[in-house]
Amino acid sequence: MTAIRPLNRVRVLQKQGCSEVNSYSMHWPHLFPQHGPGKKHQRAIVLAGWQEEIVAEHPGLFARGLIHSDGYRGTNRVRRPVGGEDKWYEYPRYLFKNESADILRLCGETLDRLGVAWRHNKPDEISVARRDAVARLDRFVGPKY
Template identity: 75%
Template sequence: MYDLTVRHHVLRLLRSGLSVSEASRQSGVSRSTIREWRDRRVPDSPMTGTCPRCADPPHAPSPAPAYAYLLGLYLGDGCLSRVGDPAKDVWSLRIICADAWPGLIRECVDAQRAVRPTNKVRVVPKQGCREVNSYSKHWPHLLPQHGPGMKHQRTIALHGWQREIVSAQPGWFVRGLIHSDGYRGDNHVRRALPGGVRCYSYPRYLFKNESADILGLCGEALDLLGVAWRHNKRNEISVARREAVELLDLFVGPKY
């Protein structure tokens, strides 16, 4: 198994006009492997162009709205885990969706299919929820925030190409974050006033996450949308002003 730098070097040799045999002599890679790379006959492999981040040159995944939404889902409450034989380097993207929101489950399935159209998406029943998962060698390339330990115990920062997508699609990114780890509901208030007890309620959004970095990314995306927000608690963002809630409703709305 060769790493991507070797493959890119060999392909550059071929583009320069060298034959397969000459590229093999200069690189030490077998001629059969070079022909496979040239013809891209290896299915769903990091050596092929099936993953935009493994292409030569690498480019951003598409469609951008689906990727921004999926990134939000993953950062909010998703995980990557290796499955099967470690030598095969296959990963599962798993996102848990409550049974109470079938529309969210459908959106999660659609986003995974859009970003990795050649991979099967499974909906696995669990108690009170569904696990939406998809296997691919490329998930760590597409979601490079993966790493050992819990998200809040390590630095979470977007790569430049991810920032470009989120900057262009902040509404889809925030929608993914709130669909996975937030909600829109009514805040009920009971206050004792000189004239008696007053009870009232108002709609608001909350996004809760233990990672200060992910909270920061949510706040940055809300700023791009022009949505006023504040830290309601150490690990929680609140959007409660009436005009801010109305604006965020255009991009998120209640879970369904």
């Protein structure tokens, strides 16, 4: 942040499991054009050219950020009636939920880049549930604190 805005103060606060970094400037919106007034699902969310280059170079880190901000990794428990009695099975999966079609598209494109199989299980949600896809995404995402 200091390299981009050398005259602005940067504050770092140590928190449990992370560091919070703050810097205030009227110019941040110029550097992050997807931010703006109104609800994000009602306006276009498009990466600037320099942001696309970074995402193309580091898709795993982008996926990690998406999952840590609007995603979930948990265990799905399923009940199926078999021969008159209920059978249960469970498996790990990722869910990514967002009202913005643009953000969902960015997530899907990033998962494609990483070779992670995914699908829309709801119009506003992406599911990664295949065993090999979950294992592959685990390599990039890591634990969420």
